[in-house]
Amino acid sequence: MDGQTGHDVRTARMDAHLAQLLSAGTWLSCALIAAGLVCAVVADALRRDASTAVVGLVLVRSGIATVIALPVVRVAAMALMFARNRDLRFFAIALGVLAIIAAGLAIGVGWHSHVVG
């Protein structure tokens, strides 16, 4: 039985994996946004080159999507790690967080289209 009083080996391993994931995800999203901004500067220098500007916007938008998705991926990764450690109660809690986020997305977007539409 782990986790009664401290960071055991499995928890420490989970911390290290999550740190790697969050660090890599932050770098990726920043690189996408930075590349998009560079495209915007180039498009501006080339007197509003439309295709480069569109590529820039797509890159920045992808970077923003990566930022928003990263914590959700982190919760999914935690769920998998809890499952692998046979920590089924915490696996269920992590799934609960994912379910609230998914329900929020469905309700929030659905309600908005109902009100706007």
Added chain:
Amino acid sequence: MSVSMALWLLLASLAASALGGMLGMASGIFIVPLLTLFGHIDLRTAIGASIVSVIACSCGGAASYLRARLTNVRLAIVLEIATTAGALSGVLLSGWIPERVLFAIFAAVLVVSACQMARKRRDVASAAGTEGGHAKDGWLKSRLHSTYPDTLVGAEVPYRIERLRLGMALMYGAGMISALLGIGSGALKIPAMDSALRLPIKVSSATSNFMIGVTAAASAGIYFARGEIATAIAGPVALGSVVGAALGAKLLMKVSSESIRVLFVIVLVALAIQMGCSALGVSITGGA
């Protein structure tokens, strides 16, 4: 996308985040007033941009706390049930709350943050560390007690989780405020972590930072899917905030936080007055 505007947003959010990072604060509390009062950007657009930068800073900062083994990931996932539910409520409410009321709520949160910054956080965890037995705790609480490495003492320091239900109720409120205002809601999370759960300050800061990303993602995902996040504003703000937060953390090592604490209290009160004036429809800066 205007290059000059993107550059202004990048530098402004970098400065706001670096200043916030020097005191271990999330950048949202400075970025929303900066964008609305000085950039004359619509409040809801500023909130959308800020919430993305809050996630980016949380994820960027969380890695170092995890490597230092200060984050209680089990406690975080339990509290995230409350914060994400609060965020969902906040998003549903946001469409119904008039902009002036949002300005007023923001001003109130700024005042609460200023009060918290004015008084020092006291570590109450040590007294609670060894009291009581495990038998009283249910399965959940007994799995949340943990230890953290104290570099000064050179040993693992055990701590216990207290008043989990109260902590979860406060976290629900923090999640709602985070979604409504596009901030990390540290002003509500700190009392929940310090006073209700009685966590050691280092663990409290690390676990709160870890949770901010998921809380903000719950609302940002909805704003993004609705097309309410302006790419041209959110992109530079997110990038500037991440770089600024990293810079602020480095400056934190070199500058005494005590020496700038008073300055920040003054800045927060000034921003609260300006946001309060916006709530009343009075313009000080010529915009908003």
